[in-house]
Amino acid sequence: MNPEQPLRIVIVDDHPLFRHGVTTLFSTMPDLEVVGEAANGEEAVALAEALKPDVMLMDIRMPGISGIETTRRITTASPSVKVLILTMFEDDASVFTAMRSGAKGYVLKEADKDELLRAIRAVANGEAIFSPGIASRMIEYFAMTRPAASEEAFPELSSREREVLYLMTDGISNADIAGKLEISGKTVANYITNILNKLQVADRQEAVRLAKESRLNY
Known part of the structure; x- marks a missing residue:
């Protein structure tokens, strides 16, 4: 400049x-x-x-x-x-x-x-x-006790939403996520909708890309 x-x-x-x-x-x-x-x-x-x-x-x-x-x-x-x-x-x-x-x-x-x-x-x-x-x-927020690594990446997500996002990065289907978490497919879909809204991304692929760039772990 x-x-x-x-x-x-x-x-x-x-x-x-x-x-x-x-x-x-x-x-x-x-x-x-x-x-x-x-x-x-x-x-x-x-x-x-x-x-x-x-x-x-x-x-x-x-x-x-x-x-x-x-x-x-x-x-x-x-x-x-x-x-x-x-x-x-x-x-x-x-x-x-x-x-x-x-x-x-x-x-x-x-x-x-x-x-x-x-x-x-x-x-x-x-x-x-x-x-x-x-x-x-x-x-x-930053003065609070330092959160776990998975929380640092996406503090706006709930613990379960981060867990769902982490599983999404494995490329598995909603049905497989539902099975792993022992919840219904509809509940998984609701979590994914919340994730997309909170991260302000258009689709699942964008959310997964963000998670991988942030090295999300759970």
Whole structure:
């Protein structure tokens, strides 16, 4: 990043009025320049590759691929691009999954102008940044007794959900998982639905890939 040049920003959000509002705000900041806008994940990935912005402001819930998966793809393909999550969702599952996907910060849309600008500049400088309430919860989480290795990988999952995910990495069917855990196939299906929702992935294959990358054990 050249300190003499404005930070190059791409805004990723499916609401055009929100994108317009943020662009208007940044137009008054001499050290910030909006170089692109994306309404969905596919557009965001393409812009990241084409423009190589300093920071991408990323919503979580969008049509098509989620902001979480979009972030994962961008940080894998274009590691120099910093992603700052800007969303209305502050649940632990969204926060932990976003950070694991490669996001460098997590700010709520209710943040005021100064907080958002500080977050953008901090992320561009390689710092991790969170909205105050989220930061407090993360500090509390990491201050607790260190969890088991399987819990470290996916703290948003319950013990049984981690167990099901671990068995999924073996490539076995729902029926075989049900047999191993002595539960019904319907219960297994419900657990898998919960896992996909909490990890914010589209399908079983994505969940398994995440588990293997995190070296999930149980």
